[in-house]
Amino acid sequence: MLRFLAAALAFAAGATCAAGGTRAGAADETDQWNVNAPPGEHQEIPLDVTEGTWMSLDVSPDGERIVFDLLGDLYQIPIEGGDAVSLTSGLAWDMQPRFSPDGAHIAFTSDRTGGDNVWIMNADGSAPRQVTREDFRLLNNAAWHPDGDFLAARKHYTTRRSLGTGEIWLYSTSGGDGVQLVERPDPAFQKELGEPAFSPDGRHLYYTRNSTPGNVFIYHQDSNQEVFQIRRAALATGEDEALVTGPGGAVRPTPSPDGRLLAFVGRDREGDSFDTALFVMDLESGRERILYRDLDRDMQETWAVQGVYPNFAWTPDSASIVFWAGGGLHRVDVDSGSVSAVPFRVQDTRAAVKPPRFSVDVAPDQVASRMPRFARVAPDGDSVVFEAFGRLWVRGLPDGEPRRLTRDREDAFELFPAFSQDGDRIVFVRWTDAGLGHLHVVDADGGRSRRVTDQPGHYRQPRFSPDGDTLVFERASGGYLTALEWSLAPGVYRMPASGGAMVRLTDGGRNPHVAADGKRIYLTADGPGGEQHAHELISIDLNGADRRVHATSNYASRIEVAPGGRWIAFRENYHVYVMPMPPGGKLDLTRDAGSVPLARATTAGGEFLSWV
Template sequence: MKRGILLAALLAWPAAAHDPGEFGLPTLSPAAQTGTSAAAPPRAQPPGQTLPMKPSRRISFETNEATWASLSLSPDGRTIAFDLLGDLYVMPVSGGRAKPIAQGMAFETQPVFSPDGKWLAFVSDRSGAENLWVMRPDGSDARQVSFRDDDTPLTSPAWSADGGAVYATRFLPDRNAYELWQHMLSGAAELIAPVPSNPDQGGGTTRHAIGANASRDGRYLYFAALVGGINFDSVPEWTLRRRDLATGEETVILPEPANRRGGAAGAFFRPVVSPDGKTLAYATRRDGGTALHVRDLETGADRMLAYPVQRDLAEASAWQDLFPGYAFTPDGKVLIVGGNGRIERIDIASGARTNIAFAAKVNADLGALQAPDIRQETGPVRARLIQTPELSPDGRTLAFSALGRVYVMPADGSAKPRCLTGGGDPEFHPSWSPDGKTLAFVTWTAKGAGHVWTAPLDGAAPPRRLTAAADYYTSPAFTPDGAAVLALRSPQAARLLTYMEFGNQRQATLVSLPVAGGAARDILTDTMGGKPHFAASPGEVYLQFADGLNAVDLATGKRRRAASIVGPGYYFIEGAVPVDDMRISPDGTHAIAIIAQQLHLVDLRGNAEGRVDLLKPGPAHRQLSDAGADFLEWADGGRTITWAVGSTFYRMPLEGTEPTTTEMVVEVPRDTPSGRLLLSGARAITMNGDAVIEDADILVDGDRIAAVGARGSFPVPPDATVRDVRGKTIVPGFVDTHDHVADVRRDVLDMAPWGPAERLAYGITTAFDPSTLTIDGLAYEDLIDAGLAVGSRMPSTGPALFSFNRFESLDEVRAVLRRYRDHYRTFNIKQYRAGSRRVRQWIAMAAQELGMLATTEGALSLKLELSQIIDGYGGSEHAFPVTPLGRDMVEFAARSGS
């Protein structure tokens, strides 16, 4: 089973190391989890590609420690090559001054000497994506060997015995798996240990291979292997395998079937075979730490050589392998090993460990640091979102919901919006009657559930309730004759018991409600969603199901698939996934769809099955939006396409290329307290270092703390209300800088959300959400600022930028970031593994240009976190996965300013 955020299981790969709501990622429908088409072939890049960012600053310092140093020893035993903070160095095997051979903004790791000592293979993203490179040991003659142009991390290069090829492992995010490749220096590549496609359908048959090491005689290839999914609730049971390169036969070296040793059974990795092929060194998890063992390959004798050594990454992203690279000396008597900030010699016979002292000068070129001054908004609260906007049949009036109310206003923006009703329960999902005189909408509260209503546009009569039983209703729509309103109904309890809502499909019943009054009629119960809408036949209504857009017979409830449109999904899903929302045109010839937060137009003519893959270029579809799209609808009988971003409404003719835009401005007063209040006598813990005032006065003036001091130390305004708080301790409000407020109700909003109120009750006055999953977090921020909901302030990044954006240029990135800054009015964004290093640099560059602050997802990957710091990102949302951190890491992180 592929794992999104589920109630009991999390994302595929490292999410299990975090809290269930940690990543702000969705629970996926079965169709979305599996994907609906095979993944595209790997993208190839032409030679000569470079990183787009130019350095704007440099930090320099000396270090005698190297965190997670992966090293190699020259065949003559005289020179060590190792990586340090994404740069490559060489030094004598005795230690001393390390010489840099590859420095710059590119992140380069895991240098490995060729069998003849004339070349180093290494991993580099200097072409914009991670690829295999070779160069001379002095840093000259660098050339690219592999040419992948995607976001798949590469790790663990190792030479073949004849020096004609380099083995390396690719991590495939969409399958959460590691596969082993052989790259010929001529440019050809062969998949050595493939990962099965669609592993969810294979009963746990996913195979992983990492950390290859070839014997000197060319007979065998040793590597770590794992069968099944990676789950960090426990240490994955990596095994050691040996492949006969002549026959392809594989033998399991460890664990031994009859004798699984103490410690974590099966946690064996990073094999290195001695020059004579008789001894195998490897790392293993033991007693909560990591040990190095040596094994006699002839007798099977196995013993621990050193413990503890560098703590492994078995419970993190092994994008620099599970253990740093290390090497035998040419005589096979000593291991040269990096770890815990040191490089040391370990004698094979005695286990004696000797430090190899070294010194290295770090000159790190960095991108411009994002550090804009971001202020809280003041004055009236202007709604960031207009939800589900819909044009009237005559195209003159727009209906939408904002801040829990249904509004109508001239579509050209010539007059201010007005509330459709006089108040009552919160209102959502307005929908026009065919004659344009009436609007249907739904109401909902957590305490009282909700109903479906109609109200005249002119306000001549009060709203009329169409439903008898209170429940959770959504997406009302008039039938073409105007005689009934269709809606989706779910039990109120089911909604209240849902931890995190995501997507527009749920278990629901399609109901028909007579406008003139009478009993509701159930048409169909299924997992479905989207807005009911009509095409050519008035007897069929269209809704989304797991297999795509279906036409439902209003008389019988039977359904048939009308269209299946798929496109890019989250990085952990293999292949294309169903679109988030779609509508078929009134004449059935076209469809509009939103996926990856962009609007697409699809031509269905001549497509009997209605199957379209937006990942595949072709004349059948085109992207209409550049900044993005939140909501979509047809108008004008299918001659016009409409959509909204934030509070901006877009209209464009079906055959057009340039939309017209109108700002829909909804403003309400900001909930700002007035008056003065003196809190007197409390013990005050201040923000002035560790200063504590035992008998304090705290003066609050409006929404500001005006003064803090000892009792009587400052004048108190005569109009201040004095409150005796002796015996209490008062602390500054807590600011939670990483809080995924995942348990709010989405789309149909909850005006009394318990999550934000709970946070406030525990003293959190600001809860910053660095990835809201959906745009609803923006609406809750406005509701709280307006006093329409109670809770901590909730600034956020809005939805994170993921790889499904498929950015192809800096201009595309700029357009999307302007959506956040100009439409959502958030100057913070979250870059969540949005693509290759090139793409991540584009995002950093665009954020810097637009005065925004981008934070990042660390993904339990050291090289991802470090490369993002190099690129000038202002923050990283998770801890470094490596422990301990050496002086190099501490200095680098502190001096970078991120």
């Protein structure tokens, strides 16, 4: 039987892997989640507002109506303003409405089936139907092709960062998987790309892209320089060119119906404020001018998955633009620059689920640990060591009373414990913010620990070699939440367990652990880049040479080889999985893998996995 530890709890994987072919199923999903009807006590909250936040809008092709989003629902008003008519309702989040070229339909983004997809409904809000059916690469910012048969939308892609970038895909209004129009500049690209808009003749696609150097997103982007640019792609030839560039950036391209002008959002480059402003560009001469200077701040410096600024729209005669700013809707005349308010009033309700309330003792005499970490079972299976409240504890199995492992002074955290193979010693990291970290070794029976490292550092995941003579460990870099000092040589190291010189084996990698024969070290390394094979399980010899790749994974956050080398465990999307480790070849570690049998070892998720 295979056993795991996750958050100090043992999970039995059973004989599923040995049986051959049986794969772990998902939890019982007989009760399907309904976004608009979640469990719990519902209440209706009255809504009566004349202002809104971050509202996307569109103007009907006949120029008579405005459709807009507000707090996750869609509404319609006359072009001159007035009381809003509700088009959608419910707990689902609906946004970014766009009229079809004939005005008969409205495309919009909705999460009513669990994730953002493109939907179409009649212009009166009736007969909504789903166009795209993505359950992972979610979509937003739908834009109609002038023929009314296709929609372009931004499709979301992640790399090694949580938010990521986009591509522009084209979808038939009848459905289908779509066709790629604009590809990411690189599989490792982490920056924003989106906000599609077609030219009135249907020959070109406008879109925005973060144009700062490199693939890696950074938070301190300088908006005094160019962060975003508007690009134009020719649909027939695929030719792609930068159209609006320069300091202050350019986003949310919106061509006029007559095709002469391009409205967009950028920073005011004429003064020293660099405030967000509404611009128009003459597409023949390239001349730009500011129409309106008091827009709300755009999102150029940060991630903007749903768009850098809300949608705005031209009137059909190309004479004026309707937009949102400062909580209200406005209309600006393109020739004169005169601005008028478009008043609206939304009288509606919002459904809300009452949150559960619990009585909490804010000052109890005793506090239960809710997150024991780094659990490791002794080789003889009689005890477990784990961390809670910053200290290491040992507990006899199956139901012994926890006791403190060390008698060290109380001003340090004790982290990342690991037993020696004979069960006599435990190595761990001792950390203080002032003194940084050191590796310590303590008898498994407890007592005062002994420091074995000479230099402080950002140490993680120490392990004994099978013979107990060597320690392998990570040495990471600081500088984010911890001090930057002692960060110059990160990587995987080895050193004598009794203390002595450290030998650097790699300049990267994490979670090193020694093979049963003591001749090789397994560790997780970054893959060649991008989303595919983002992580690799590799092994090296004790000198850091003879690198071999044993497995790859897009999403595994922890990979661990069993002590005997016959099994491999990994964590993906909070669950722990196990599969046999073949003597050769390269495994694809994923919960959907079919190359070898796979079993899920957790029921409600797992963390801090280790083999017993």
